[in-house]
Amino acid sequence: xxxxxxxxxxxxxxxxxxxxxxxxxxxxxxxxxxxxxxxxxxxxxxxxxxxxxxxxxxxxxxxxxxxxxxxxxxxxxxxxxxxxxxxxxxxxxxxxxxxxxxxxxxxxxxxxxxxxxxxxxxxxxxxxxxxxxxxxxxxxxxxxxxxxxxxxxxxxxxxxxxxxxxxxxxxxxxxxxxxxxxxxxxxxxxxxxxxxxxxxxxxxxxxxxxxxxxxxxxxxxxxxxxxxxxxxxxxxxxxxxxxxxxxxxxxxxxxxxxxxxxxxxxxxxxxxxxxxxxxxxxxxxxxxxxxxxxxxxxxxxxxxxxxxxxxxxxxxxxxxxxxxxxxxxxxxxxxxxxxxxxxxxxxxxxxxxxxxxxxxxxxxxxxxxxxx
Numbered sequence: 001x002x003x004x005x006x007x008x009x010x011x012x013x014x015x016x017x018x019x020x021x022x023x024x025x026x027x028x029x030x031x032x033x034x035x036x037x038x039x040x041x042x043x044x045x046x047x048x049x050x051x052x053x054x055x056x057x058x059x060x061x062x063x064x065x066x067x068x069x070x071x072x073x074x075x076x077x078x079x080x081x082x083x084x085x086x087x088x089x090x091x092x093x094x095x096x097x098x099x100x101x102x103x104x105x106x107x108x109x110x111x112x113x114x115x116x117x118x119x120x121x122x123x124x125x126x127x128x129x130x131x132x133x134x135x136x137x138x139x140x141x142x143x144x145x146x147x148x149x150x151x152x153x154x155x156x157x158x159x160x161x162x163x164x165x166x167x168x169x170x171x172x173x174x175x176x177x178x179x180x181x182x183x184x185x186x187x188x189x190x191x192x193x194x195x196x197x198x199x200x201x202x203x204x205x206x207x208x209x210x211x212x213x214x215x216x217x218x219x220x221x222x223x224x225x226x227x228x229x230x231x232x233x234x235x236x237x238x239x240x241x242x243x244x245x246x247x248x249x250x251x252x253x254x255x256x257x258x259x260x261x262x263x264x265x266x267x268x269x270x271x272x273x274x275x276x277x278x279x280x281x282x283x284x285x286x287x288x289x290x291x292x293x294x295x296x297x298x299x300x301x302x303x304x305x306x307x308x309x310x311x312x313x314x315x316x317x318x319x320x321x322x323x324x325x326x327x328x329x330x331x332x333x334x335x336x337x338x339x340x341x342x343x344x345x346x347x348x349x350x351x352x353x354x355x356x357x358x359x360x361x362x363x364x365x366x367x368x369x370x371x372x
Contacts, residue, residue, distance in 0.1 A: 006329075011036035014352050016329065023329035024356055026346045029165070031197050031304055032269075032276050033351045034227025040265045044228075047261030055254045059244075063254030071264050078267050079203050079234035085243040086230055086263070088255040090221025092248050093231035094123030094190055097219045098159070100242035102127045106186045107157035109149055111142060113171065115336060116161050120190045124159060136164075139175045146183060155185045162191035162205030162218065163198065166335055166343060168303035170194075173209045177216065186215045195232075196225020196270050197304065202277055222259075226266030229259040280304055280350035287348045287357050294365035307343040310368065316344050319367055326363040 010017035013033050016025040034040050047067060055063040068086060075084035087093055094117075101107060110124045115136035124131050132149045135141040137160075146156055158180055160171040171189060180187050191204040199207030202225070206216055217235060222228040233243055243249060270276065281302035288298040288306060296308050310319065320332040334342035348357065 014349060014356055018329060021327075023324065023327055024359060025329050026348060026352075026360060027329055027331045028347060029193065029224040030227060031225045031280055031347075031349055032227065033349050034225070034266045034269060037227055037266075037269065039269065040227050040262050043265040044258035044262040047257040051257040053258075054256045057254060058250060058252065059254050060250050065254070065257065065260075067257055067260040067264065068254070071260050071267075074264055074267050075232050075234055078201075078271055080201075081234040082237045083240040084232060084234040085240050085249065086232055086255070086260065087248065088230060088252055088259075090192055090219070090223055090229075090231040091119045092252075093219030093221065093233050094120045094188075095126050096231070096243050096246055096248035097188060097217060097233050098123045098127050098157070099246050099248070100239055101157060101186060101188065101217060102129065103242050103246070104239065106155070108154040110157045110159055111145055111149075113137065113160040115164055116159065117165075117190055117192070118336065120159055120161065137169060137172060139172055139179075142176075142179065146179060150183065156180065156183050157186050157188055159188045160190075162189040162194040163303070165193050165305070166307050166333075166345065168193075168299070168301075168305035168307075170205060170208070173205060173211055177211060177213060180215045181213075186217060188217045188219070190220070191218045192221045192224060195220040197277060197280060202270055202274075222263040222266060226263060226270060228262035228266045230255055230263055232263075276350045280348075283348045283350060283352050283357065286354060287346070287361070290357065290361035291346075291364075294361060294368060296364075296368075304348045305345065307345045309339065309341060309343045313341050315371065316342065318371065319344060319364075322367045323360075323363060326367075328360050328363055330360075 006018050008016060008018055012028055012030055013036055014025055015022055051065055057063045071086050072084045087096060109130045111132050111134055112124055113136055114133040132145050134145045158176045163170050176187050194204035196202045198204050219233045222230050222232055284302045284304040291298050291306060298306050316332055331345040333345055
């Protein structure tokens with residue numbers, strides 16, 4: 001099996017060079033395409049020239065720079081929290097966050113959505129407390145598991161993705177909060193795909209659901225909507241202090257300066273340009289209207305992701321290749337939540353034009369008609 005079949009040979013954008021050919025690109029998760037934005041690239045370049053690649057030591061020794069202090073200040077401002085911690089990778093945010101909540105003695109048993117990202121499951125395993133899985137987004141199954149698994153006085157941590165990446169479905173956070181209050185527990189979400197694109201201010205799934213509570217905690221990444229790299233955990237001062245003194249931050253080298261500077265600029269651009277989010281929502285609506293017109297049922301929302309599974313693996317492989325023959329690249333992916341056969345997945349950006357979206361829809365419609 002060829003693990004890396006498609007090699008990107010340019011910065012990703014609405015047009016991307018893959019395996020030597022330029023494609024109209026509807027894949028990845030760079031929703032605003034800030035990963036190739038001139039200001040983000042310039043910030044990363046200038047930081048590298050000034051500070052070098054990295055400090056080659058941990059933050060607790062001498063690896064903390066003005067950039068790291070600034071990105072944490074920017075993140076706490078963006079998410080409207082007391083403080084924030086920045087980590088070398090979004091993958092680490094779940095490990096650091098769950099360990100900090102455990103050190104604060106806020107829960108006894110972890111209840112985790114079985115459809116959550118791998119890093120959330122792996123983060124839960126590092127805590128050393130019992131783990132109970134429940135069916136994806138199922139309140140009823142979670143209620144059954146809470147009743148069956150908690151002893152008198154035990155408190156749950158309910159863990160989930162905020163927005164699941166394949167089908168762009170949201171976790172039922174209001175219902176989770178009700179259960180957390182009932183059992184004196186807390187909630188942790190991995191909001192990698194929600195931050196930047198959900199909520200009036202782009203603060204993610206909690207803002208989208210209209211929730212505020214001292215029982216709500218989250219981790220995210222700057223590698224998607226913000227066009228940079230690294231994990232971000234916003235929260236209250238006590239919680240963030242636990243993260244900073246925890247093993248993930250004290251035991252790892254300070255991040256690359258380019259990633260930090262890119263994250264600062266990415267958050268600035270998202271915060272000061274709400275029209276990017278509005279354009280993304282507009283493009284998502286336009287895409288879904290067009291897909292519905294050619295027989296692909298989509299959810300009636302402004303999430304920029306559409307997944308569908310027209311037939312078996314062979315059929316989807318043929319559709320994917322036929323689109324590539326027409327110069328269009330979408331994803332054919334097997335991932336958690338996609339099922340055994342995988343799905344075809346389309347991601348629209350704020351930078352796509354209606355002409356580009358129409359081209360995708362027209363070519364896909366013709367391909368589906370020819371195969372039916």
